[in-house]
Amino acid sequence: MMNSQVPEFQVFFNDHTTNDFNMLFKSLPQNRPYYAVGVPGSFYGRIFPNASIHFVHSSFSLHWLSRVPKQVVDRNSPAWNKGRIQYSNSTDEVVRAYEAQFAEDMGCFLHARAQEIVHGGLMVIITPGRPNGSSHSDSVANATLLLVGSCLMDMAKEGVLLEEKVDSFNLPMYYMSPQELEAAVEQNGFFSIERLEYLPRVPVDDTVSEKLASHLRAALEGLIKQQFGEEILDELFDRYRKKVEGQLSILDIDSGKPTHFLAALKRKAN
């Protein structure tokens, strides 16, 4: 850089076009030591020019798929996911449909970033996931989502909402393992893995059920509102909180089983 020892930083904040960028911009400090810009668009496609980015940080985002796999909402498909809102504890067909969607999306993500990041540039990913060697339904993240589905089915059975609505509702979320990330990186071919490690679990206290309910509500209420209407939200997450309280074991708090991991990738100078 021209007149200083410290390089200048330009930080591009990316999210969906429908994200509230105004809120983001207002919340940035006024005298920030970097240039800030907002980038609307899905990170599963290209969002930056070729070789224009030195460092990418993907934070708690890659468990969101680009979409719900088509088959799982198709009544005539063997992968129709009746009575569930996600793939854990579901049929093999549903699991495979989700796995395929993840593999496709991760391929797109790495392909786009490989073009955008300069040779030698870095990408650090922090994502919720499941440990290597554990099944989908064993993972804590999936278990917490499973309970949301089970609350919705309870409400359907009590007539609070239509069971058909649950059948046609699926979450576009997938919790990868480090091995799945490694396989995707290998297949892409443009990155080396510099680090890959589990992150320590956040300590919990006796407000864990409340925190989890409000965390999941923040993440999911947009989608749930769209499908079931705003009026069910309070009841759903109140049921959810109580259900978690009664089944704290599903959180596997004392097992030390990791729930998040970090990967540092380097763009090869091919």
Next chain:
Amino acid sequence: MMNSQVPEFQVFFNDHTTNDFNMLFKSLPQNRPYYAVGVPGSFYGRIFPNASIHFVHSSFSLHWLSRVPKQVVDRNSPAWNKGRIQYSNSTDEVVRAYEAQFAEDMGCFLHARAQEIVHGGLMVIITPGRPNGSSHSDSVANATLLLVGSCLMDMAKEGVLLEEKVDSFNLPMYYMSPQELEAAVEQNGFFSIERLEYLPRVPVDDTVSEKLASHLRAALEGLIKQQFGEEILDELFDRYRKKVEGQLSILDIDSGKPTHFLAALKRKAN
């Protein structure tokens, strides 16, 4: 660029942090042939890293000053602008305060862009302004603002709003001449002027007073609401429309006197 003949384009849309960037992003075409980003912050300061921009287009923005000159709202200053909302038809002190604010702001604008634009890069400015050799109060843009002030004073005299509120209200707007721009560019020293020309006037029809009223309302209602409250807006711009209708001569429609100009500047390779 790597795989194509046509270079890639990344377009940075800049506006104040309080601008509605969500509206902007939603209004962009989905399959746009460029990468779009939003840049929050005043263009009177630095908004981009050094030498990172190839082409700047400033469109209908540079008549907005960074602020109202302090003296004109200070009761104890000789430049206190009592009973007016702008500098045209005002005292020499007020005019000089606005001129000084413009010179300072334009200096900041050129200084910032000179650092951000690559050597040889271009900047095209389109701005409302006044022709060389015409006085401030002769310019059509100032005449149209003068009428807004006169409507506000009418309303104050009729008790619809407080005269003090008019006294303490001033518009942070200034209409430069091409010569003033040339002087600022010369003083800055980092740009050459490649083109400088008046733009043809937009043809008017018999809805001109209505269009002008709605145009000015779009531009000013934020500021006016802040000072006088939302409830005066309808009445103010209705009075305005009628006043323009009665004084169409102030628009100088047939004189051909230019109201806008274009400047193309090139960043020197100093």
